[in-house]
Each structure stands twice: as C-alpha cells, then as structure tokens.
Amino acid sequence: MAEQLISLDDFWSLRDQFPMLDARSEGEFEQSHIPNSINIPILNNSERIVVGTLYKERGSEEATIKGFELVGPRFHLILKEVLKKFPEKKILIYCWRGGMRSQILSWLLTMVGFEVFRLKGGYKTYRTYSFDLVRREWVLIVLGGKTGTGKTRLLQSLQESDEQIIDLEGLANHKGSSFGSIGQPAQPTVEQFENLFAEALRKQNPKKPIWIENESRKIGRLILPDKFYLQMLAAPLIDILKTDEERVELIAEEYAVLPADELILAVLRLKKRLGGLRTSQAIEAIVEGNHAEWISNMLIYYDKAYIFDLEKHAEGKTIQLDLRGIDPDTSIKKLLEAKTQFHGKYTNKTD
Known part of the structure; x- marks a missing residue:
C-alpha cells in the first residue's frame, strides 16, 4: 500500500x-x-x-x-x-x-x-x-501552601471536580524538594518535559483558568520555561493553611515508607543550609524511626524557604485559605469559592 x-x-x-x-x-x-x-x-x-x-x-x-x-x-x-x-x-x-x-x-x-x-x-x-505552546499566555490560578499542606492531593481532587489542572511535579517525576526524587522514575530531559507539558496544556481550554501547584523555577534538575514561570508569579495564588500536626502526619504517610538510607542522603544534601547539629538530629531520628521528629526538623528549613518564595508573587494577588481540620470535600468547596474572588461566580453542582 x-x-x-x-x-x-x-x-x-x-x-x-x-x-x-x-x-x-x-x-x-x-x-x-x-x-x-x-x-x-x-x-x-x-x-x-x-x-x-x-x-x-x-x-x-x-x-x-x-x-x-x-x-x-x-x-x-x-x-x-x-x-x-x-x-x-x-x-x-x-x-x-x-x-x-x-x-x-x-x-x-x-x-x-x-x-x-x-x-x-x-x-x-x-x-x-x-x-511554542508552553510559552503562550495562559489563565492560571496557583495553589500554594507550606510543605505538607496536601497541595498535590487537592490538585487531584480539583481535577475530579472538573477543574482544569496541570500537575507539574507529576510531569517532572519529582516532588520539588531534596526528598522529591525518592521513589520516583528518572526525570525526563528538559526537552521531553516540555513535550509532556505541552501535551497536558493542549487538553486545556485556554479561556478558562488552569490550577497549578506553586513551584520554584526548578523542579529537581528541570527548569520551567521563563515565560510560564513569570506567568505563575503574576497569577492569583491561594495560600493553604494547615496545622503543623496535620502537615507532619501527611508527610509521614508519604515518606515514612521510603528507604531510610535515601532519606538520610536527602538530609545530607541540605547539610549546608540545615547546619551540622540539625542535620545530625534529623539523621538520628530517621535511624530510630522517629518520623515526626525528623519531619518537624526539616519543616523549619522548608517553611523559611516557602515564605521567601511567596514574597516573589505579585502583590495583592495572594489570599489565605484556612483548611485546618477541614475534610477533603469541604476543602474543595472552599477552594472553588475562593477562586471566585479572581475568576467569577462559583455554582455548586450539587445544589
């Protein structure tokens, strides 16, 4: 033929x-x-x-x-x-x-x-x-919050509620921290990441907002396109609040099951920023299986880093949303209601 x-x-x-x-x-x-x-x-x-x-x-x-x-x-x-x-x-x-x-x-x-x-x-x-597609203008809404507030889970639930989302960390095979590569497949090349990113964007309606998780310019060894990253900084951001106890519990669910030697290597990669004493304390807690202690130790560093990154976002476009002690379904409803402050009226489909 x-x-x-x-x-x-x-x-x-x-x-x-x-x-x-x-x-x-x-x-x-x-x-x-x-x-x-x-x-x-x-x-x-x-x-x-x-x-x-x-x-x-x-x-x-x-x-x-x-x-x-x-x-x-x-x-x-x-x-x-x-x-x-x-x-x-x-x-x-x-x-x-x-x-x-x-x-x-x-x-x-x-x-x-x-x-x-x-x-x-x-x-x-x-x-x-x-x-070209990953460098076009998009309507974005950024889901922020300190480490352990469950942003990725919320993003997935938003998708189940028929919201448009892009899971950048999922595309990058990396959770965006020193611990982010543990248990993940190898990261794609920068060029292949952009191909995967474009495939995800192609499925979106460019006239409607797309939810994305707040990220730094780098996700592991991958770098976001400059134009898209600047759009993220200029976009509305909803800053999720959770209690420290909730955050530690969520992180423990994901990381306590991972190999201790890989967790220790991740801590050692942060040694210059953590300092010798905090590094030693975190490693000792990992060896002893005291996950709440080493996670709390790490959050001291990551909370400071988050506050620093939060200051880069456009002034007047960040709102805080208190989801402390709130169940997942109610959390999504509150997120969709918060979205209306930037992107019009929200109608509950169950009403």
Whole structure:
C-alpha cells in the first residue's frame, strides 16, 4: 500500500488511532520524542554520525548510498520486528525532518502491505509546536501552601471536580524538594518535559483558568520555561493553611515508607543550609524511626524557604485559605469559592 503524507493538524487525530514509530537513532529518541511513540532506528547512533559526516564532506548522494549500505543488511530484521508488534499493518511514522529515514522506513513497510501515515516536517514540526505552546499566555490560578499542606492531593481532587489542572511535579517525576526524587522514575530531559507539558496544556481550554501547584523555577534538575514561570508569579495564588500536626502526619504517610538510607542522603544534601547539629538530629531520628521528629526538623528549613518564595508573587494577588481540620470535600468547596474572588461566580453542582 502507498503512504500518506500528513500535516500536524491531521496528526493529532491519527495518533490516537495508530501506533507511532520514531525512525531516528536511539540517542535522539532518548533526548526527546513524541510521547507514546516507539523507536525503530533506521540508523543507530554511530551510523548516524558516519552518514552525517559524509553528507557534510561529500554531499547527499554519497551519504545516501552509505546509509543504504549500513542499514540494508538489517531491512529483514526491521520488517520482522514491526510485523510482529503491529499485525494490523497501520502505522504512523516520523523522523527528524520527515526526510530520508522516515521515507526509508515507510518504503520498507509499504512493501509488505502496511498503510503508512508519514508526518510532514517530522519531529521538528512537533517540537516547534510544543516549544511554542508552553510559552503562550495562559489563565492560571496557583495553589500554594507550606510543605505538607496536601497541595498535590487537592490538585487531584480539583481535577475530579472538573477543574482544569496541570500537575507539574507529576510531569517532572519529582516532588520539588531534596526528598522529591525518592521513589520516583528518572526525570525526563528538559526537552521531553516540555513535550509532556505541552501535551497536558493542549487538553486545556485556554479561556478558562488552569490550577497549578506553586513551584520554584526548578523542579529537581528541570527548569520551567521563563515565560510560564513569570506567568505563575503574576497569577492569583491561594495560600493553604494547615496545622503543623496535620502537615507532619501527611508527610509521614508519604515518606515514612521510603528507604531510610535515601532519606538520610536527602538530609545530607541540605547539610549546608540545615547546619551540622540539625542535620545530625534529623539523621538520628530517621535511624530510630522517629518520623515526626525528623519531619518537624526539616519543616523549619522548608517553611523559611516557602515564605521567601511567596514574597516573589505579585502583590495583592495572594489570599489565605484556612483548611485546618477541614475534610477533603469541604476543602474543595472552599477552594472553588475562593477562586471566585479572581475568576467569577462559583455554582455548586450539587445544589
């Protein structure tokens, strides 16, 4: 069957119908890719370097011939792999610019009866879109509060109440503190994080507010796009209040089950800021299993850091919301009522 060359507009609907193949090298794929795509390299990392060098030194014809010389012996292996994984024989393909590599893979697959949809402009077209999307103007409302106030849980409950949310920490695989990487998958690259971020933003209505958790510019080793971060600082912020006891209990639920050695390493990363005595006390409490003590110790530092970050937000756009001793359902109702101070009237759907 013949291939169909598709635009990015066509791509959005077709990718939900067919599996996606990325024909670039393993290294390119690891750096970033269209989420949910599968890597079937036409040229592997070392072969790509050889062909690229030849292209610069001797031109496209010799580079093309060399490319076929390198990949030709693997054609049968590629076909067997794709046929085994995708017996339905309908596939979406892309490479870097929609050029030689995706054309070769498309040609191979059409030879054995595949219906192929090849993305015009390749990954570069998709990446330009995602780069621009995370730097557009958005209507935001920031959910703030000191460590342990349950902001992520509230964010998830807001989503269940049909509110628009973006879970930045979930996308980043990091909870935003020295302890934030424990028990989490490896963080994506900055470029892949932006792709995931753009995918989440694409699902939102740009005319309605999007709830996000208050974050610093960095989430682990990832950096938020400057323009989006500045929008966060300028957006309305609802500062959640919880008792110290509630905060310690919530943190203990999440962190007391984690390996003690990793908790100790997280404490040691903060040694310069905590000081020697507080660091030693926290480590001793972790070893003894006294979670309330080491968590309370850490909150002294994190509370100061939060107050410092809170001062960066636009003046006059922060309100405090007392949720001390309040159950989750009532907390969401109060959050939605607080939202009306910035974004219009709230109607309780159960009324």
